[in-house]
Structures are given as structure tokens and as C-alpha cells.
Amino acid sequence: MSANTRRQPTGDCDVPSGTGQATSSAGTPAGGATAAVHESGRSARRFWSARRIPAAIVALLSVAGMGLLLYDVVSVRADQPGMSWRRRLAEELATRPLHDIWMIVGAAVAMALGLLLFLLAVTPGLRRVLPMRQPTGIARTVEVHAGLDRHAAALNLRDRAVRVSGVQSARVDFGRRKVRARAQAHFRDLNEVHADLDAALSEAVTNLGLARKPTLDVRVRRPKKG
DSSP: OOEEEEEEOOOOOOOOOEEOOOOOOOOOOOOOHHHTTTSSSOOOOOOOOHHHHHHHHHHHHHHHHHHHHHHHHHHHHHOOOOOOHHHHHHHHHHOOTTOHHHHHHHHHHHHHHHHHHHHHSSOOTTTTTEOOOSSSSOOOOOOOOEEHHHHHHHHHHHHHTTTTTTTTEEEEEEEEEEEEEEEEEEESSSSHHHHHHHHHHHHHHHHHTBOOOOEEEEEEEOOOOO
């Protein structure tokens, strides 16, 4: 997820861009429930997707296939000829060797679909929701399972970035394990802007209270001339 914004330019210069890696500097929230959230608490679980669309597709295809086979069985039991496609399929499966190209392709497709369904069943999904840390020292929080949308987190950091003195525009890409912040500085020294921006975003990331704090990559450069 990403977010970007831009201030009205107040100046323009052609200075080589500066880059830098972030160093985590955590600000300490003050008092109460906020402080308890930032203590090392229990590891939060990821959110699981309901997978409604894949489940509905599989269910519809299964019902359609079973209904078709049931209709064919009933027709045969009623002394009616079976469906031609079923007879042809049974004949092909009985006569084609295992090394036939169509047998291999069919087996590969079936294996790929089965692997896809298996991965959907064992992976959580909902990658856009970041689990938050379980608060400690607060009563009745065992059943709390909070999450933060990645786009909302990116907007929060972007708004914090553009409040840093010297930042003209900023873009924040919030991943599950890494946050990339790209900013343009239209005045002040690049190193000073980078240091202030890194400190501000490190504090903002800490204050989000995520179960796994992502690493921060901050880069600042001058806007292109013209």
C-alpha cells in the first residue's frame, strides 16, 4: 500500500539526491493504556480471510458436476443411453497410455488446481491488514484481536512526513515487513531533513503498536529541476 502527497513548491534546485537507511529510534508513549500497548506483549495472530469467492466457485462446480453425474446415472438406470461425453471420456481414460501428452497435461492441471486450493486453505490471506500487538497490563484484553489497514498506516506516516520542516512532498509504501519513505526536500540541508524525517517516522511506526515492527527505509532528494 502506498500514499503520497505534495505541497506547493516554494523553490527548486538541482542538487544530487541523497539516500540513507533508517535507524530505529523509538519514542516512548506517555502513560495509561498507550504505554501498555507498547510493552512487549503476546504475539498477535494474523487475520484469516474467509475466502468466500474461491469457496463459492468450488461449491458451485462441485454441485454442477455431481448433478450432471447423478442425471447420467439416473438415465442409465431408466434404460436410457448415457451421455456421449461420459462414454467418450471413459473410453479415452481406458485406452490412452499414461505417457500420453493429454494425460500429462490433464494431470498437471489437476495438480495445479489442487495445490492452489491447498495454499488457499493453509494461508491466512488478508495481507492488507497488519495485526497489532496485544496490550498487556489492561483488564479484559485477552479476546481483543486488533488490526490496522496498511493503506491507513501509509496515510498516517505520509501525513507525519509532510509535517517535517523542509519536506515538499512524500510517498510512503507500507509493506508487511518494510516501510519505504521517499521524500523531496525543497530547502534545508538534505542530511538534516533526512535525520528529522527518520526520527519522526520511527516514532510514528512505534506508535502504531504493530505486532511486528517493520524496518524503515528513508530516502530524501531534491526535486528535479524544470
